[in-house]
Amino acid sequence: MTASASLRVLGVDPGLTRCGLGVVDVAKDRRASLVGVGVVGTSADQPLDARLLVIATAIDEWLDRYEPEVVAVERVFSQLNVSTVMGVAQASGVVIAAAARRGIPVALHTPSEVKAAVTGSGRADKDAVTRMVTKILRLDASPRPADAADALALALAHAWRGAAPGSPSAVGRTTTSASAMTEAQRVWVEAESKARRKR
Amino acid sequence: MTASASLRVLGVDPGLTRCGLGVVDVAKDRRASLVGVGVVGTSADQPLDARLLVIATAIDEWLDRYEPEVVAVERVFSQLNVSTVMGVAQASGVVIAAAARRGIPVALHTPSEVKAAVTGSGRADKDAVTRMVTKILRLDASPRPADAADALALALAHAWRGAAPGSPSAVGRTTTSASAMTEAQRVWVEAESKARRKR
Numbered sequence A, B: 001m002t003a004s005a006s007l008r009v010l011g012v013d014p015g016l017t018r019c020g021l022g023v024v025d026v027a028k029d030r031r032a033s034l035v036g037v038g039v040v041g042t043s044a045d046q047p048l049d050a051r052l053l054v055i056a057t058a059i060d061e062w063l064d065r066y067e068p069e070v071v072a073v074e075r076v077f078s079q080l081n082v083s084t085v086m087g088v089a090q091a092s093g094v095v096i097a098a099a100a101r102r103g104i105p106v107a108l109h110t111p112s113e114v115k116a117a118v119t120g121s122g123r124a125d126k127d128a129v130t131r132m133v134t135k136i137l138r139l140d141a142s143p144r145p146a147d148a149a150d151a152l153a154l155a156l157a158h159a160w161r162g163a164a165p166g167s168p169s170a171v172g173r174t175t176t177s178a179s180a181m182t183e184a185q186r187v188w189v190e191a192e193s194k195a196r197r198k199r
Helices: A048-066 A082-101 A111-119 A126-136 A146-161 A183-197 B048-066 B082-101 B111-119 B126-136 B146-161 B183-197
Strands: A006-013 A018-027 A032-041 A070-074 A106-109 B006-013 B018-027 B032-041 B070-074 B106-109
Touching (some): A018 A048, A082 A106, A106 A111, A106 B048, A111 A126, A111 A146, B018 B048, B048 B082, B070 B146, B082 B106, B111 B146
């Protein structure tokens, strides 16, 4: 697989307490591979500046180590718990600025877009998202905690859905014949067509 | 005035459309001097990553140029307009992480704390804050726009109020006799005692 034949995406599920990070390579035939996954956690006992510094340092390390072509970040909504949303937004600001500083394009995706892309339903629960991520990436064990699986789902959803308007284009959507598909790819294509019907 | 005899504070009124930046030196006798003031603006037409990069670059430049001992940032509340608050929080995250990356302490102050510190009333309007900032800093003209004045008010309020718990201590509160006070200092001390009575 050459660099031009696949897209490397870093997905980030931002948060102060737990910030999920997941890197995947997605080939033109949609086959996806896990590159790295993890969670950066900070304690509510720490001052805000220390917490944001931990996240800033981690995102810089991940960008250095994995050199993603695009960073997919969960779009933050104010519908969240009021005391949580500010920290999520502050963490996402740090992540987006870190990517922008390196000239790496940033794409924002809503939680329901990600759920629909990965499971076929925009209202899927966290367990369903984790199960599908595990299946798509052919993992022996589910990524834990849910924030890690969410970050991988974001990265997959970005590569799979194509880019948002104004963002760089994602992996080309080549047609894959059913016979050549792996189980995960078939599930994926089904999920995609389900998601399309819902729109 | 030696470095140890005064405190240099960078105040930041975070925002995506307009981010106010103001630097003051505050001596132990509370006399405050303007060091620098400005506003970084980005357009809502730009993508979020480009906007946050402009703010990240600006804050880095200001930290390099003025080398503040502490950065005072407006504490973001979710009571703001929903569409605005996320951008404000994201911008504040970028600013706080930039300071933390350099080991510069960050103090957060609420808008009402700042208003009370500078005008004596936590419910003062923007014009009153601008007027007092102009007076305290002995400026010939008011800082414009209001975001610039707000950033200076934040910096002044931080130096004047003392530090928040867990933050570095601010300028020592030496007693100033009324006869030795300038007009601005007298107004300031009055505002302080008014603010104290309200608590």
